[in-house]
Structures are given as C-alpha cells and as structure tokens.
Amino acid sequence: MNPEFTRNHFELLGLPVAFALELEALERAYLDLQSRVHPDRFASAGESERRVAMQWATRANEAYRTLRNPLDRARYLLGLKGFDTGEESNTSMPADFLMQQMEWREAVEAGRAGDDPAALEAVRGELAAARREMQALLARALGGDRNYEAGCSLVRKLRFLDRLEEEIDDALEAASEGRP
C-alpha cells in the first residue's frame, strides 16, 4: 500500500472533487482512512511499512485540514483547476468593496479608541452577514456556474474579511483586558 501522492485531497478521501461538501461525509471519510493508516496499527510492522503508514497519516491529516475550511477548500479546488487566487499579488479589488473595508476599519478604529465593545460587535455582525453572502456566491461560482475567475475574486474578498475579523478580535480582547 503506497500513499499515492498523485491523488488529490478529494480523491485520497474518496470524495467527489467539488466545493460542495457535507462536513459529516468529510469527517467519516477522514476517520475511515485514518483508522486504516494510523501508525499505531503498524507498531509491530517493519520499518518501511511503518514509514509508509506515517506518510499516509500525514497526507490524510493535510487533506482533512484543507477541505474542512471553506476558504482553504476553495483555494485548493481552484488550484486543481489551474487558477491562482492571487491573494499575495492581486491588489485591484472592486472600489465599492474597498470603500466598505475602509468604513469598517474606521468603525473598528473608533470602537477601539472609544473602548466600545458594542460598536465592535456591531461591525462583526455586519462582517458575518457579508461573509455568509460571499460564501453562498462562492458555492455558486465553484459549483453550477464553474466561474473560476469569480471564485478567485471571492476568495480574495473572504481572505480580506478574515483579516478584518482578526483585528476586531484583537480590539475586543484589548477592550476586555482594560476592564476591571
């Protein structure tokens, strides 16, 4: 039994190569594979067999971690289709999206300066709504529409929202630490 490094994460877990994914199915496929390749099962096996089992287990973990997170899954799937999401290099984003980012950042800055957790939570709520909307669009772009360009753009936007949420979390943490 070889880890078959040519198989992609979906194939490794016996799942269809698609963005739409039942988390339960992923969980089951992962546990099933893991139970077959877990290094503990090969404790008494020979050196090379143990090494192969270890490689399998590592591959299974990586596949599971990547597919579990929608943004990571989308980026991975786009990569399989030959598309680079350009998160490190593409800076041209729609003006209205960037205006909204500016406004949110201003609100976060004001909330942080004014030590106003309610204001920060309000931005987080808006952010969560925007994320849900974008994830639905992403599912459609990568699903029926097969619009991978749009998929890349949505991944960039969602990455942006992730970063903003981290900032809100930091600000909320700072606010709660300032309290007696």
Place this chain on the structure above:
Amino acid sequence: MAYSDKVIDHYENPRNVGSFAKDEDGVATGMVGAPACGDVMKLQIKVGPNGVIEDAKFKTYGCGSAIASSSLVTEWVKGKTLEEAATIRNTQIAEELALPPVKIHCSILAEDAIKAAVADYRKKYGEDDAAKKAAD
C-alpha cells in the same frame, strides 16, 4: 522586526493624510487592497490644468510599512506629470524606506495605488493635458 528610521518618521509624521472633496476639479482616486494582509490604501491626486500633479493625499489602513509607503509616494508624485508618476516602481519605494523582504508587498501596494489613481484620472478626464500637448 525593526523598522528603518525613514519608516518610523513617515509612520509617526505621515505626510498628506486625508482626502479631497469628491467634486473637486482635477481629483482622481486610486484604491487598492492586499487580501493576504488586509491592508487598504486610498491615494488621491489633484492634477492642475498643465497636467502636473499639484497635490496628493492618502488614507491607509495597514502596518507601519504600508503607511510609510503611501506617505512617501504622496510626496514623490507632487510636481510630476501623470506619466512620470506612473513610472514610480515599488523597488524605489522599498529601497528608499529600506523595507525588509517580508514588507515588499507594502511597496507594491503603493505602486499599484498611484497607478490606479492615474488610471482613474485618465478615465475621468480623458488623456492628460500634457500628453495632448506632446501630441500636438
């Protein structure tokens, strides 16, 4: 990671922060964002009738290097024609500010912002006057 003195200077005393009134004549805006770090940069230029950039303003949400890069660029573009401004390269910004490799993307963002502002001007007002004169 230590910031260079120039970055700290621009970060602590950013030049040309703010924005122009939306309807002000000759004003164009470039907005760019970096998904990986979440930085947003808005750079505005005010172009005179002779096609020369008279003034520039910026607003940046991001790290010290991103703020310093945009602050520096607003200084650099003043007195330049649109064509000259569009030739500013991120490598020049990174060199001037002594940015470490992990912060090069901040200088790329600033280069993209000025390019976007120039493109916005050309879209709004047609070809710049200087270019027209050169063609005459």
